Amino acid sequence: MRRLLSSLMVVVAVSTAATSALASPAQAAGRPGPPSFGIRLVDVPVDEAGNPRALRYIIDHLHQGAIIHRRILVANFSSRAAHMLVYPDAATISHGSFIGDTGQTRSDLTSWISTSRHSVSLAPRASTMVTVTISVPRDASSGERYGVIWVQETSRVPSARGVAITEINRVGVRIYLSVGRGSAPVSNFAIGSLTATRSVHGQPMVRALVHNTGSRALDITGYLTLSQGPGGLTAGPFTIDTNITLAPGQSSPVTILLSKQLPTGPWRAQIALTSGVTKRNATATIRFPGAAVKAKPAAISSYLIAAGIALVLLLLIAAWLIRRRRRSSPAAAHTDLTLTRPGARADAPRHR
Numbered sequence: 001m002r003r004l005l006s007s008l009m010v011v012v013a014v015s016t017a018a019t020s021a022l023a024s025p026a027q028a029a030g031r032p033g034p035p036s037f038g039i040r041l042v043d044v045p046v047d048e049a050g051n052p053r054a055l056r057y058i059i060d061h062l063h064q065g066a067i068i069h070r071r072i073l074v075a076n077f078s079s080r081a082a083h084m085l086v087y088p089d090a091a092t093i094s095h096g097s098f099i100g101d102t103g104q105t106r107s108d109l110t111s112w113i114s115t116s117r118h119s120v121s122l123a124p125r126a127s128t129m130v131t132v133t134i135s136v137p138r139d140a141s142s143g144e145r146y147g148v149i150w151v152q153e154t155s156r157v158p159s160a161r162g163v164a165i166t167e168i169n170r171v172g173v174r175i176y177l178s179v180g181r182g183s184a185p186v187s188n189f190a191i192g193s194l195t196a197t198r199s200v201h202g203q204p205m206v207r208a209l210v211h212n213t214g215s216r217a218l219d220i221t222g223y224l225t226l227s228q229g230p231g232g233l234t235a236g237p238f239t240i241d242t243n244i245t246l247a248p249g250q251s252s253p254v255t256i257l258l259s260k261q262l263p264t265g266p267w268r269a270q271i272a273l274t275s276g277v278t279k280r281n282a283t284a285t286i287r288f289p290g291a292a293v294k295a296k297p298a299a300i301s302s303y304l305i306a307a308g309i310a311l312v313l314l315l316l317i318a319a320w321l322i323r324r325r326r327r328s329s330p331a332a333a334h335t336d337l338t339l340t341r342p343g344a345r346a347d348a349p350r351h352r
Contacts, residue, residue: 036076036077036078036082036153036169037074037075037076037077037078037082037084037122037151037153037169037171038074038075038077038171039072039073039074039075039151039171039172039173040056040072040073040173041055041056041057041058041070041071041072041173042070042071042072042073042129043069043070043071045060048060050277051276051277052276053219053275053276054276056173056174057173057174057175057176057219058070058132058134058149058173058174058175058176058177059175059176059177059276060134060176060177060178061177061178061179061180061183061184061185062134062136062177062178062179063136063179063180063181064136064137064138064139064140064179064180064181065136065137065138066135066136067133067134067135067136068133068134069131069132069133070131070132070134071129071130071131071132072129072130072132072149072151072173073127073128073129074086074120074122074127074128074129074130074151075122075126075127076122076123076124076125076126076127077125078124078125079124079125080124081121081122081123081124082121082122082153083119083120083121083122083153084119084120084121084122084151084152085118085119085150085151085152085153085154086115086117086118086119086120086130086149086150086151086152087104087115087118087149087150087152088104088109088110088113088115088132088147088148088149088150088175089101089102089103089104089105089110089147089148089149089150089172090105090106090107090109090110090146090147090148091146091147091148091174091175092146093146093217093245093246093247093250095252096242096244096245096246096250096252096253097245098146098174098217098219098245100147100148100150100172100174101148102150102168102170107145107147108140108145109134109145109146109147109175109177110147112134112135112136112137112140113132113133113134113147113149113175114132114133114135115130115131115132115133115149116130116131116132116133117130120151132149134175134177136177136179140179141179142179142180142181143178143179143180144176144177144178144179144185144215144216144217144247144248145175145177145178145179146174146175146176146177146217146247147174147175147177148172148173148174148175149172149173149175150170150171150172151170151171151172152168152169152170153168153169153170154166154167154168154169155167155169176216176217178215178216184216185214185215185216186214186215186216187214187215187216187218187275187276187278188212188213188214188278189210189211189212189213189214189218189220189246189273189275189278189280190210190211190213190280191208191209191210191211191271191273191280191281191282192208192209192210192211192282193208193209193282193284194206194207194208194269194271194282194283194284194286195207195208195286196265196267196269196286196287196288196289197288197289198288198289199257202260203257203258203260204257204258204259204260204262204264204288205255205256205257205258206224206255206256206258206269206271206286207253207254207256208253208254208271208273208282209251209252209253209254210244210246210251210252210253210254210273211250211251212246212247212248212249212250212251214248214278215248216248217245217246217247217248218244218245218246218275218276218278219243219244219245219275219276220240220243220244220245220246220254220273220274220275221239221240221243221273221274221275222239222240222254222271222272222273222274223236223237223238223239223240223256223271223272224236224237224238224240224256224258224269224270224271224272225237225238225269225270225272226258226262226267226268226269226270227267227268227270228266228267228268229263229265229266229267229268230263230265230266233263235258235259235262235267238256238257238258239256240254240255240256240273241255241256241257242255254271254273256271262288264287264288264289264290265286265287265288266285266286266287267285267286267287268283268284268285269283269284269285269286270282270283271283
């Protein structure tokens with residue numbers, strides 16, 4: 001069996017009620033204060049000790065028939081006792097996100113997983129260990145599979161109308177398991193061209209399309225730096241807005257939002273992305289498009305007034321032209337006009 005190294009990773013992230021985000025510790029939605037419970041992976045293979053992803057997730061390559069054991073620490077941070085379920089669930093990778101199911105969905109991987117405890121009851125600020133065992137069948141097909149070990153707390157919270165609302169909070173540890181003979185498949189990715197653009201609110205942003213060209217799933221993190229800007233300016237580093245998860249063959253854009261005060265350029269942009277121990281860089285000269293100029297309310301009012309005056313003038317000119325045309329038409333030229341002498345009756349007979 002492979003030697004294991006105890007993980008010293010600090011629990012840092014937060015999940016919300018009934019979410020599929022895989023993080024810890026957790027806090028009930030709408031409840032202020034410190035997080036209520038959390039988990040972390042304790043055992044890490046020695047040959048993965050330098051891989052930051054392996055400190056957070058169960059990442060391994062196993063042959064058919066292999067069995068591994070991993071411990072996770074479950075901690076209750078609240079001042080009240082807590083009862084939590086522990087169970088495996090299926091997971092998928094789609095649109096740049098790792099998505100854990102939330103209904104104990106069965107899959108090949110979940111059928112290979114067992115936990116030493118299906119539930120834990122913890123006193124305030126207490127913790128305990130749960131062992132996760134993964135046993136790969138001898139007839140399992142080769143390939144990579146994804147799953148999650150959920151720790152779930154269910155509670156009923158009274159609402160303002162006196163109706164109890166059921167809250168479900170989950171935190172989990174992701175599982176990336178590759179099955180097959182030989183050494184572990186290679187992880188690799190490529191960065192497409194960098195594009196400078198603006199958000200709908202006029203905020204400058206840089207996008208880069210990332211392609212997973214390897215045979216293992218990736219969790220992409222990274223940052224962008226700008227140099228050789230107007231007047232020799234430099235800016236950054238700017239971290240990517242959301243970590244991206246890609247299965248083999250998948251692609252997804254990485255977006256970095258920048259300050260609105262940033263000049264349009266040109267800039268020399270360099271992006272550095274990492275997944276575990278795999279790192280890639282890309283460099284390009286970029287220029288942000290000009291920001292759209294929004295009319296002020298006072299200017300809009302002036303435009304409306306000017307448009308109204310122009311419309312009235314056009315109507316007057318059109319009426320004058322129509323009247324003039326009628327007067328100069330042949331029918332008008334042959335009209336028999338009645339002339340009346342001063343003092344005469346308007347209906348007096350005419351003399352030719």
